[in-house]
Amino acid sequence: MHGLLRRLFAPRWQHPDPQVRLKALDQLDPQQPEQQHALKQLAQDSESNIQLAALLALDDLAGLVNTLPEHRQDEAWFNAICQRLCGTQGHTDLQQRQAIVAELTEPRLLNAVALQGDNLNLRLTALEQLTDESDLVHQACHNGVAAVRHQAAQRIESEENLKKLLKEARRDRQVIRQAREKLTQLRNDAEWLAEQQAQREHLLKQLEQHAKAPWEPLYGGRFRHLEREWQRLSHPPSVTQEQRFHQAALSCRKTLHHHETQEQARLQSIAHREEIERTRDQLLEGLEETLEGLSHAEQLTVQDIDSLRAQRQLLSQRWQSLSDQHPPSDSIQHRYSQALKRYEACMEAWQRWQAVSPDMETAIANQDNAAIASYVKQCAWPKHLTPPELLKHAQALKEADVSAKPSSIASLNALSAEVDNFEHLLERGAFKSASRLYQRLRPSIDELKGDEAKPLKGRVKQLAARLAELRDWRGFVAGPKREQLCASIEALADDQHMADAALDSHHRQLVKEWKSLGDAAANREQSTRFRTASDRIHERLAPWREQLNQERDDNLKGREALCEQLETLLDQPAEDADPDVLREIRDKARHQWRHYSPVPRDQSENVGRRFGAIRHRLQALIDQRAEQIASQKRRLIDQAKSLQDDVEQPLDTRIAQTKQLQQQWRTLGRAPKGEEQALWKAFRHTCDQLFAQRVAHKQEQVTRQQQTLDQLQSLIDEMDSWQPTQAKESATLEAYLDSISRLEPLPRNRRSDGMQRRISGIVRAKRERLSQLEIAHTVQQWHTALPLINAHIAADQQVLAGEESREIDAKEVLSEDLPAIFTEAHQQRNHARLTTSIPLSDEKLAELEDGLARLRVHLSLLALGSVKQRDEPLRLAIQVERLNEGINNERNRPDEIISILAALMALGPMPDPLWRKEAEELDHLFSRLARMPHP
Incomplete structure (x- = not known):
C-alpha cells in the first residue's frame, strides 16, 4: 500500500515509464534550484535519450563530453556535442569550449570542430589535437578558413600525404606551394641522403679493397685520403657502416704498422750488416798491414812471429763469429784467402828457418861457404819477406862468395823486384815504408858492379831523389803547420776569457791535428812547446772537469730519484687513477729524464734499463685503466640505447636521464687510442637519435629562414653592385661579410646553396680586385x-x-x-x-x-x-x-x-x-x- 501511494504522489520525472519521464523533463526549468536538481538526477538516468535531454537542458557541455565514450555509436549524442562545441547551439563561452577541445582525443569530433567552429582559435586548437596526417590532408583541402588550411598543410611531412595534398588541394595556392616545396625538399633530402650513402658505400668499398691490398709506396697516402673523405661527409653513418669503416681502417693500420716494422727491421739488418763489414774489413786490414810491415822491417824477430800468430788467431775467431751472423762478400773473402796464404807462407818459411838456424850458426862459425849456400837454399826464404838477422848475414856471405864475378841474373832480378816495390811505395806516398825499404836496399845496390847493374843503380838514384823530394815536401808542408799549431795552442792557453767548454773543444781539435802530422818535420823544440801549452790547458781545465763530473753525479742521482718516485707510484697505484693523469706523468718523466743528462758512462746503461722497465710498467697501467674506462663507456652506450627504446617512460624523463649519462661520460677519462673516437661516435649517435624526438614545429623556423634568405639576397645584390677603387676599401668587403655572417646559419636548400656559390664568386672577384689595387698601390710607392x-x-x-x-x-x-x-x-x-x-x-x-x-x-x-x-x-x-x-x-x-x-x-x-x-x-x-x- 505504501509503494502504491508513493507512485501516485511521486513527481512525474521519477515515473517508472521512460516516456513519462521524458515528457516531464520538458516541463523542468533549470533556472529553479529544485527543478535543476531534478535535471541533474535525470542526467544520471539509465536511458540514453533521457540522459541526453537532461544534459542539454542543463547546457552541461562538459558532462556531454565526459559521457561520450559510453555513447560513441549514438549519432544524436555526437551531433549534440558537435553543435555545442562549434557554438551553433548552447551558451558555453569560447574559453571553456577551447579548454574542452584541447583535452579531446576523438578524431571525428576534432575534425568536425576544425571544420565548423565559430572561432579561428577554436578551430586551430582542434587542429593541434589531430595527429593523423590523413585528417590533416582533409583539413588542408576542405577547411573553409585559410589559416587552418595553411596550418594543417604545414604539419604534413610524409611524401605520400604530400602528394595526395598536392593532388586534392585546388582551393588554396599557398597550400599547393607549401606541398610542392616540401615535396621538393623531401626529394632533395632523399637525393642528398642517397648521395651521402652512395659516397659512404663507395668509400667503404674502396677502403675495404685497400685494406686487402698489399703495401706499396702510396699505401699510407691513399689510406689517409680515404679517411679524410669519410670524415668530410656530413651525414652520420649507420652503426654497420661505422663498424665496417673501423674494421677496414684497423686492417689498413695493421698493414702500415707491419710494413713499418719490417722496414725498421730491414734498416737495422742493413746497419748491422754494414757494421759487420766494417769490423771485418778493419780486422783484415790489420793483418794485411802486419804482413806488409814484416816485408819492410829491418829484421824479423821471434816477437814479430808471435805477434803475427796471435793476430791470426784473433782474426780467425772474430771472422768465424762475424761470418755466422752474415756471410762475407766474394771480394772480401778473396782478400781473406790471399792474406791467409801470405800468412801460411810466412809461417812455413819461419819453421824452415827454425830447423836450419843451428846448423847455419855452425857453418858461419866454421866459414863453410858451401854449407852456408846449402842451408840458405834449404831455407828457401821468400823474397818479399824480411829475413832474420842471421839469415841476412848468411845471404851476405853467400853473395860475397859470388861477388868476385859480375852480379848474377837472379840477384839482379830480385833487386829489381825490390826496386819496383820501392817505386810503388813512393807512388802511394808511403814515406815511412819507402824510407825503410831504401835503407835496406842501399847497401846491396852500392855493392853491385858491372855494366848490367848500371841501369838498376840509375833507377835507384832517381827513386832516391824522389824520396828526398817527398821528405822535403812533407817537411815543407808539416813544418809551417807545426809552427801554426804551436802558436794556436799557446794563444789558446793564454786566452783567459774563453769558456771552459769551448776551450776544451778547441784543445782537443788541436791535439788531433798535431797527432795527424805523425813524425813529419818533427823537432824536439816544437814538441816541447806544444806539450807545455797543452799541460797548461789541462791544469786550467781541471776544476771544470771536476765540476762536469759532479754534474754527471748529480744527474745520476736525479735519475735514480725519478726512478724511485715512479716505482713508488707503480707499487701502490690508485684504483681510480685517471689515465690522462698517468699519461701526463709519463710525459713529464720523459722530459725530466732528458733534463738529467749527461751521466757517468759506466752507470748510464744500468739506470737506463731501470727506467725502461719502469716506463713499460707505467704504460701497462695506463692501458689497463684506459680499458676499464672503455668498459664503463660501453655500459653508458647500452643504457642510452635502452632509454631510446623505452617508450613507456615520458620523453622528458628520458632526456634528463640521457643528460645525466652525458655528464657521467664527461667525468670519465679517455679510452685506449683508436677506441675513444668509435665509442664517442656510437654514444653521440644514440643521444642524437633520442634528442631528435623533441623536434618541434618548423613553421616559425621556415618563416625566419625565408626572411633571412630575402635579407641575404639584398645584401648579395648590394655587394655585387659595389666596385672598390682603392685597396683600403677592404673594410667595406669585411663589413659585407660580417653582415652575411650574422644571418648564418642558412637553411639547406637549393636557393641557399646557389646564394653561397654566388657569394663565394663575388667575394673571390672582389678580393682579387682589392689585391690588384694593393699591388698597384705598392708599385706606385716604389715609383715614389x-x-x-x-x-x-x-x-x-x-x-x-x-x-x-x-x-x-x-x-x-x-x-x-x-x-x-x-x-x-x-x-x-x-x-x-x-x-x-x-x-x-x-x-x-x-x-x-x-x-x-x-x-x-x-x-x-x-x-x-x-x-x-x-x-x-x-x-x-x-x-x-x-x-x-x-x-x-x-x-x-x-x-x-x-x-x-x-x-x-x-x-x-x-x-x-x-x-x-x-x-x-x-x-x-x-x-x-x-x-x-x-x-
Missing part, C-alpha cells in the same frame, strides 16, 4: 721611392770608386715621407754600403748578381706567370722555396711583391753596370704590375 733608389746607386758607385762611403738620408732625397714598407730596406742598404769591404770580391759580385736575378725572376713569376727559358733553374728554385714557406704560413701575392721590392732596395752595394743590366726588365715588370684593374 725611385729617387732614393737612384741616390743609393750613386752612393754605391762612389764607394766602389774608392771614395768615402756616406749614408743616404731619405728626407733629403724625397719630397714626401718614405713609405713604411721600405724604411727597413733603406736602413739595410745604408748599413751594407758602410760595412762591405771594398773592392768587391768575385764571390760578392756573384752573390749580388745572383740575388738580383732571383728577385727579377720572382717578380716576373708574380707579374707574368712565366719566365724566359734561361731562367728556368731559378724559377724551379723559387717555386720550391715558395712551397716550403707556404707549409707554415700562407703568403698572398701583395705581400710577396712587397718583400721583393724591399729586398731589391736593400740589395747593395750595387755596381752600376749590374743594375742597368736588369733595370729595363724590372721597369717593364713594374709597369705591368702598376696597371689599374678595370671596374
Whole structure:
C-alpha cells in the first residue's frame, strides 16, 4: 500500500515509464534550484535519450563530453556535442569550449570542430589535437578558413600525404606551394641522403679493397685520403657502416704498422750488416798491414812471429763469429784467402828457418861457404819477406862468395823486384815504408858492379831523389803547420776569457791535428812547446772537469730519484687513477729524464734499463685503466640505447636521464687510442637519435629562414653592385661579410646553396680586385721611392770608386715621407754600403748578381706567370722555396711583391753596370704590375 501511494504522489520525472519521464523533463526549468536538481538526477538516468535531454537542458557541455565514450555509436549524442562545441547551439563561452577541445582525443569530433567552429582559435586548437596526417590532408583541402588550411598543410611531412595534398588541394595556392616545396625538399633530402650513402658505400668499398691490398709506396697516402673523405661527409653513418669503416681502417693500420716494422727491421739488418763489414774489413786490414810491415822491417824477430800468430788467431775467431751472423762478400773473402796464404807462407818459411838456424850458426862459425849456400837454399826464404838477422848475414856471405864475378841474373832480378816495390811505395806516398825499404836496399845496390847493374843503380838514384823530394815536401808542408799549431795552442792557453767548454773543444781539435802530422818535420823544440801549452790547458781545465763530473753525479742521482718516485707510484697505484693523469706523468718523466743528462758512462746503461722497465710498467697501467674506462663507456652506450627504446617512460624523463649519462661520460677519462673516437661516435649517435624526438614545429623556423634568405639576397645584390677603387676599401668587403655572417646559419636548400656559390664568386672577384689595387698601390710607392733608389746607386758607385762611403738620408732625397714598407730596406742598404769591404770580391759580385736575378725572376713569376727559358733553374728554385714557406704560413701575392721590392732596395752595394743590366726588365715588370684593374 505504501509503494502504491508513493507512485501516485511521486513527481512525474521519477515515473517508472521512460516516456513519462521524458515528457516531464520538458516541463523542468533549470533556472529553479529544485527543478535543476531534478535535471541533474535525470542526467544520471539509465536511458540514453533521457540522459541526453537532461544534459542539454542543463547546457552541461562538459558532462556531454565526459559521457561520450559510453555513447560513441549514438549519432544524436555526437551531433549534440558537435553543435555545442562549434557554438551553433548552447551558451558555453569560447574559453571553456577551447579548454574542452584541447583535452579531446576523438578524431571525428576534432575534425568536425576544425571544420565548423565559430572561432579561428577554436578551430586551430582542434587542429593541434589531430595527429593523423590523413585528417590533416582533409583539413588542408576542405577547411573553409585559410589559416587552418595553411596550418594543417604545414604539419604534413610524409611524401605520400604530400602528394595526395598536392593532388586534392585546388582551393588554396599557398597550400599547393607549401606541398610542392616540401615535396621538393623531401626529394632533395632523399637525393642528398642517397648521395651521402652512395659516397659512404663507395668509400667503404674502396677502403675495404685497400685494406686487402698489399703495401706499396702510396699505401699510407691513399689510406689517409680515404679517411679524410669519410670524415668530410656530413651525414652520420649507420652503426654497420661505422663498424665496417673501423674494421677496414684497423686492417689498413695493421698493414702500415707491419710494413713499418719490417722496414725498421730491414734498416737495422742493413746497419748491422754494414757494421759487420766494417769490423771485418778493419780486422783484415790489420793483418794485411802486419804482413806488409814484416816485408819492410829491418829484421824479423821471434816477437814479430808471435805477434803475427796471435793476430791470426784473433782474426780467425772474430771472422768465424762475424761470418755466422752474415756471410762475407766474394771480394772480401778473396782478400781473406790471399792474406791467409801470405800468412801460411810466412809461417812455413819461419819453421824452415827454425830447423836450419843451428846448423847455419855452425857453418858461419866454421866459414863453410858451401854449407852456408846449402842451408840458405834449404831455407828457401821468400823474397818479399824480411829475413832474420842471421839469415841476412848468411845471404851476405853467400853473395860475397859470388861477388868476385859480375852480379848474377837472379840477384839482379830480385833487386829489381825490390826496386819496383820501392817505386810503388813512393807512388802511394808511403814515406815511412819507402824510407825503410831504401835503407835496406842501399847497401846491396852500392855493392853491385858491372855494366848490367848500371841501369838498376840509375833507377835507384832517381827513386832516391824522389824520396828526398817527398821528405822535403812533407817537411815543407808539416813544418809551417807545426809552427801554426804551436802558436794556436799557446794563444789558446793564454786566452783567459774563453769558456771552459769551448776551450776544451778547441784543445782537443788541436791535439788531433798535431797527432795527424805523425813524425813529419818533427823537432824536439816544437814538441816541447806544444806539450807545455797543452799541460797548461789541462791544469786550467781541471776544476771544470771536476765540476762536469759532479754534474754527471748529480744527474745520476736525479735519475735514480725519478726512478724511485715512479716505482713508488707503480707499487701502490690508485684504483681510480685517471689515465690522462698517468699519461701526463709519463710525459713529464720523459722530459725530466732528458733534463738529467749527461751521466757517468759506466752507470748510464744500468739506470737506463731501470727506467725502461719502469716506463713499460707505467704504460701497462695506463692501458689497463684506459680499458676499464672503455668498459664503463660501453655500459653508458647500452643504457642510452635502452632509454631510446623505452617508450613507456615520458620523453622528458628520458632526456634528463640521457643528460645525466652525458655528464657521467664527461667525468670519465679517455679510452685506449683508436677506441675513444668509435665509442664517442656510437654514444653521440644514440643521444642524437633520442634528442631528435623533441623536434618541434618548423613553421616559425621556415618563416625566419625565408626572411633571412630575402635579407641575404639584398645584401648579395648590394655587394655585387659595389666596385672598390682603392685597396683600403677592404673594410667595406669585411663589413659585407660580417653582415652575411650574422644571418648564418642558412637553411639547406637549393636557393641557399646557389646564394653561397654566388657569394663565394663575388667575394673571390672582389678580393682579387682589392689585391690588384694593393699591388698597384705598392708599385706606385716604389715609383715614389725611385729617387732614393737612384741616390743609393750613386752612393754605391762612389764607394766602389774608392771614395768615402756616406749614408743616404731619405728626407733629403724625397719630397714626401718614405713609405713604411721600405724604411727597413733603406736602413739595410745604408748599413751594407758602410760595412762591405771594398773592392768587391768575385764571390760578392756573384752573390749580388745572383740575388738580383732571383728577385727579377720572382717578380716576373708574380707579374707574368712565366719566365724566359734561361731562367728556368731559378724559377724551379723559387717555386720550391715558395712551397716550403707556404707549409707554415700562407703568403698572398701583395705581400710577396712587397718583400721583393724591399729586398731589391736593400740589395747593395750595387755596381752600376749590374743594375742597368736588369733595370729595363724590372721597369717593364713594374709597369705591368702598376696597371689599374678595370671596374
